[in-house]
Structure formats: C-alpha cells, structure tokens
Amino acid sequence: MLMILLQGSQRFVIDGVPFHLDAGRETDNTPLVFMLNVAKPSTLRFVHESQVPLRKVMIAAPTPWLKRLVETQSDASTPALRRFFSEHLARFSFAPGRSILQQAEKIMHPPPVLEGELNALYLRAQALDIMWQSCLTMIAEGSPEPQTPCLMSLRTGERIKDFILANLDTDLTIERIAHEAGASPSTVQRNFKEQFGTTIFEFVRQKRLETAYAALVNDGLPIAQAAHLAGYNNVSSFTTAFRKTYGMTPKQVRA
DSSP states (O other): OEEEEEESEEEEEETTEEEEEEOEETTEEOOEEEEEEOOSOOOEEEEOOOSSOOEEEEEOOOHHHHHHHHHTSOTTTOHHHHHHHHSTTEEEEEOOOHHHHHHHHHHHSOOTTOOHHHHHHHHHHHHHHHHHHHHHHHHHHHOSSOOOHHHHHHHHHHHHHHHHHHTTTSOOOHHHHHHHHTSOHHHHHHHHHHHHSSOHHHHHHHHHHHHHHHHHHHHOOOHHHHHHHTTOSSHHHHHHHHHHHHSSOHHHHHO
16 A cells, blocks of 8 residues: 555544554645555554544555565565565555655546546556655665665656656756756766656656646746746747647647
8 A cells, every 4th residue: 555645634544553654734734755565454443533634545466476576586586575575564655755655646636638547547657656666765764785777867867856746947058957966967867868768858848848748737827928938939849749649639628
C-alpha cells in the first residue's frame, strides 16, 4: 500500500498497530509518501479525527506481484526492498519530489477527454511511475552499501527531472541544469536520454505543453497566454506543436 498524503492527517489501525501520518494544513503543508507492506490478510480501521480537509492518493499492488519483480533482480541490488517485503507491516516514508507530487495531482485530476479504458490506462501509468520512484528512493536510503553507478545515475536523473519541473517558468539552459546535477552538460544530456528516452529539451517542451494544456482546460486561459506559458513566441508555432502532441488545436481544447 502506497499513500501520497498531500494535506491533512490520517490515523488508522492495522492488526492492532496504530499509524499516524500528518502532512499539515494547506497553507503550511509537508507532503509525504508512506509505503506499507501488508503481507497477509489484515483488519484495517480508519480513525477520522482530522479537522483539515484530507487530500491523498492511495495506490495498492498485490504483494506476490511485487515480490516477483524483486526476485528477478540480483540480491546485491535490492536488499532494502527484500527486507521490506519480508516483514508484515514494514513501513517506509519520505518527502516526495516535484515529479511525484505532479503525478499525484494527475491521478486526482485526469484529463477530461480521457474516458473508459484510456482513463484507466492513464491512471495506472501514473501509479506505476510513482511506485518505481518510491522503490528507488527506498533502495537509495535504506541500503548501507554504496549505491551502484546505475542507481546513482537513476537518482541523479530524478533530481534533474524534479529541478526542471520546479523551474519550468524560468530560463532552463543546459549549463544551469548540469550545474544542478554536478556533472558536465554532455554527461547530463546522455544520462537523461538513456534513462527517460528523450532529450532534456524535448522533456522541457513536453512539460510546458502539458502546463499550457491544463491552463486551457481548467482555467480557460487565452490561447496567446497559453502559448507564452509553453515557451512559444507566436501562436502559430504553438498551435502546430500542440496539435502534433494532442491531435487537436488549442481552440478545440479550450472550447
């Protein structure tokens, strides 16, 4: 069971063991990700005490399925995961980065144009991405051994992605991103492409288009302003890129 608690507090009891999670109020919140291994049939009871509106996302996956995934990895690479799945009610929590927070919001507010199986596939994709990022964090923080170069590269890639998502409205040069990662521009670009299958600037372009899309749909933002938000100097170029990505024009989405 994986919970992204964005706001409010949550109390619950499983098999007599109490749990208390608190992400604070809307104006002073500290979101957290909480992972719990429920390895056998258990009794769950929620205690509703919070006076703050609760905002959370719950993701669940069958333990046998996760165990099979872990067993396909080498013993040396996943000791933290193996320990976690070997203990009933084992727990792990951490402060989520920008990427996980954005994916949680996507789960709560999926694109209105998606329906049926497409919507279910979209939600499942966000959930799986959150799950693998959380497992990677557990491996990195829970293992006393030095991280392998592969894991270090993955963690660096996630930090770069979080930095980009937090600074989409600023001038994101490759030199600035490389400085944040503590590596050369060529190394950062190569590792990012290997990990995410796209270049850094294609990723930036896509995320800015997603921001513009959300602003058009949810806020009714004028198309010219949406183009500026996406980093385009003219509406024509923005419309072309938008239609290529979403199969419809900004005007159609905004209507």
